[in-house]
Amino acid sequence: MIKDYPRIATLKTADDFVAEVKKQGLDIPFDPEVTPAPEGALAQPFFLPNGRKIGNRFCVHPMEGWDCTHDGKPSDYTVRRWRNFGLSGAKLIWGGEAAAVRPDGRANPNQLMILDETMSSVEALRKGLIAEHLAHFGTIADLLVGLQLTHSGRFSRPNEKTKLEPKILYHHPLLEKIYNVSPDTPVMTDDEIDDLIGYYVRAAKRAQVIGFDFVDVKHCHGYLGHEFLSSYTRPGKYGGSFENRTRFLREIVKGIQSECPGLLIGVRVSIFDFPPFRPDKDNVGYMMEYRDENGRYPFAFGGDPDHPGQVKLDEPIAFLELLEEIGVQLVNFSAASPYYNHHVTRPAYFPPSDGYEPPEDPLVGVARHIRVDAELKKHVKNLACVGSGYSYLQDWIPNVAQAVVRQGMIDFVGLGRSTLSYPELPADVLNGCTLKRTHICRTFSDCTTAPRKGLISGCYPLDAFYKGLPECQQLKKMKKGLL
Numbered sequence: 001m002i003k004d005y006p007r008i009a010t011l012k013t014a015d016d017f018v019a020e021v022k023k024q025g026l027d028i029p030f031d032p033e034v035t036p037a038p039e040g041a042l043a044q045p046f047f048l049p050n051g052r053k054i055g056n057r058f059c060v061h062p063m064e065g066w067d068c069t070h071d072g073k074p075s076d077y078t079v080r081r082w083r084n085f086g087l088s089g090a091k092l093i094w095g096g097e098a099a100a101v102r103p104d105g106r107a108n109p110n111q112l113m114i115l116d117e118t119m120s121s122v123e124a125l126r127k128g129l130i131a132e133h134l135a136h137f138g139t140i141a142d143l144l145v146g147l148q149l150t151h152s153g154r155f156s157r158p159n160e161k162t163k164l165e166p167k168i169l170y171h172h173p174l175l176e177k178i179y180n181v182s183p184d185t186p187v188m189t190d191d192e193i194d195d196l197i198g199y200y201v202r203a204a205k206r207a208q209v210i211g212f213d214f215v216d217v218k219h220c221h222g223y224l225g226h227e228f229l230s231s232y233t234r235p236g237k238y239g240g241s242f243e244n245r246t247r248f249l250r251e252i253v254k255g256i257q258s259e260c261p262g263l264l265i266g267v268r269v270s271i272f273d274f275p276p277f278r279p280d281k282d283n284v285g286y287m288m289e290y291r292d293e294n295g296r297y298p299f300a301f302g303g304d305p306d307h308p309g310q311v312k313l314d315e316p317i318a319f320l321e322l323l324e325e326i327g328v329q330l331v332n333f334s335a336a337s338p339y340y341n342h343h344v345t346r347p348a349y350f351p352p353s354d355g356y357e358p359p360e361d362p363l364v365g366v367a368r369h370i371r372v373d374a375e376l377k378k379h380v381k382n383l384a385c386v387g388s389g390y391s392y393l394q395d396w397i398p399n400v401a402q403a404v405v406r407q408g409m410i411d412f413v414g415l416g417r418s419t420l421s422y423p424e425l426p427a428d429v430l431n432g433c434t435l436k437r438t439h440i441c442r443t444f445s446d447c448t449t450a451p452r453k454g455l456i457s458g459c460y461p462l463d464a465f466y467k468g469l470p471e472c473q474q475l476k477k478m479k480k481g482l483l
């Protein structure tokens with residue numbers, strides 16, 4: 001299929017980019033000049049309510065590499081990735097990557113785990129990041145590092161890379177069709193959920209003991225925490241009302257506050273969601289159709305049940321109010337799920353192997369992230385807010401990042417994929433250096449295609465380290481269907 005929207009790399013000047021945004025009728029703020037540190041908006045510190053200083057407005061999003069050992073310890077690849085996060089220059093490191101609170105909750109058999117047996121190696125991971133940051137930037141006093149705590153729920157693959165062993169909270173007819181999950185699959189009982197809460201609290205304690213500043217009680221991307229928020233059809237104390245659907249989070253937060261005094265708490269949340277998308281005959285994504293007996297789509301937290309595929313912010317706003325009320329300090333806005341509607345979560349020109357061609361210009365997806373995050377931030381008093389989806393902007397990340405922070409639309413610009421291909425991009429922006437064009441993530445999606453095909457993740461196209469691995473040749477052959 002020939003996409004009729006331009007690649008960002010072909011928009012050679014700021015005027016070209018701004019004209020394209022205008023042509024599409026999008027609202028993406030843009031500063032023509034980017035001011036380096038110390039004056040620039042991106043270089044300004046942020047202070048949490050407890051006075052803790054975060055040195056600048058760049059955040060590194062959590063990104064796993066499918067590269068830990070089978071007992072959940074980091075490998076050399078994991079260590080390298082975290083060291084790169086440290087040398088990025090970003091002063092907020094959101095979780096490094098998803099760490100499962102127990103083995104059955106892993107999204108893949110090589111996911112990081114935060115258990116008694118893995119504590120010392122996860123501590124070494126954090127120390128490697130800190131050491132790298134200190135060596136490059138001279139201080140860690142204004143660096144905040146968290147660990148993302150996860151259970152993968154419906155997307156658990158703890159034993160074999162290709163074998164789903166789902167833990168579900170309710171039956172989702174569309175996802176069960178896509179992933180071939182039997183309608184007889186049992187849902188987690190309330191007792192099992194009560195028990196799981198303790199695993200999160202113990203994981204948080206371990207994270208605190210080994211020096212993390214905060215933990216993220218992950219609520220995004222279709223994993224278990226996120227699934228609670230859309231458990232409208234679940235009976236009992238964890239489903240139905242807003243109060244019940246947030247009980248899991250509230251209980252974990254209460255437990256952490258009681259067991260880990262002083263540990264900061266963050267929540268990464270898919271703040272809106274759409275129904276799943278599938279490839280059509282031309283491999284372009286289309287939205288699947290489902291309506292309940294009332295004619296509504298009942299499974300999207302932050303989505304409009306009467307108009308699936310549109311955002312509705314009443315519950316997300318209530319969710320943010322709840323976070324403030326229960327004493328959470330940081331929120332990271334993500335959206336939807338990289339499994340069933342990846343173009344919403346991470347806008348990309350090139351889809352991953354198990355995905356579909358984007359049904360919209362990825363710039364539309366970036367503008368949606370920015371607009372929704374800014375709208376939500378208006379309702380926030382005391383939370384540090386991080387935005388997502390910026391990597392697709394490529395050469396224009398600095399201009400848009402400065403504009404959104406300067407205008408108070410978001411507190412931190414979170415970077416995911418661009419950190420894999422070009423870890424030191426934040427430092428280069430803050431130092432006023434011209435960006436290294438050959439390092440800029442062009443959203444080839446190989447960092448997703450590789451793990452979908454059972455390989456470790458990494459930026460195979462642009463990172464010389466991954467280019468040199470045998471997996472790179474393997475991936476090329478797999479993409480051509482030769483393996």
Ligand SMILES: Cc1cc2nc3c(=O)[nH]c(=O)nc-3n(C[C@H](O)[C@H](O)[C@H](O)COP(=O)(O)O)c2cc1C
Binds near residue numbers: 388
């Ligand atoms: C290889 C890869 C691994 C990821 N792992 C995680 C993860 O462990 N936890 C998480 O919350 N998000 C994860 N994400 C999503 C990113 O944090 C981020 O939200 C997404 O890539 C969009 O941001 P970007 O446009 O800057 O890449 C991952 C993304 C990629 C590409």
Ligand code: SF4
Binds near residue numbers: 418444448459461
């Ligand atoms: S493989 Fe590299 S260039 Fe492609 S999306 Fe991932 S980080 Fe970006």
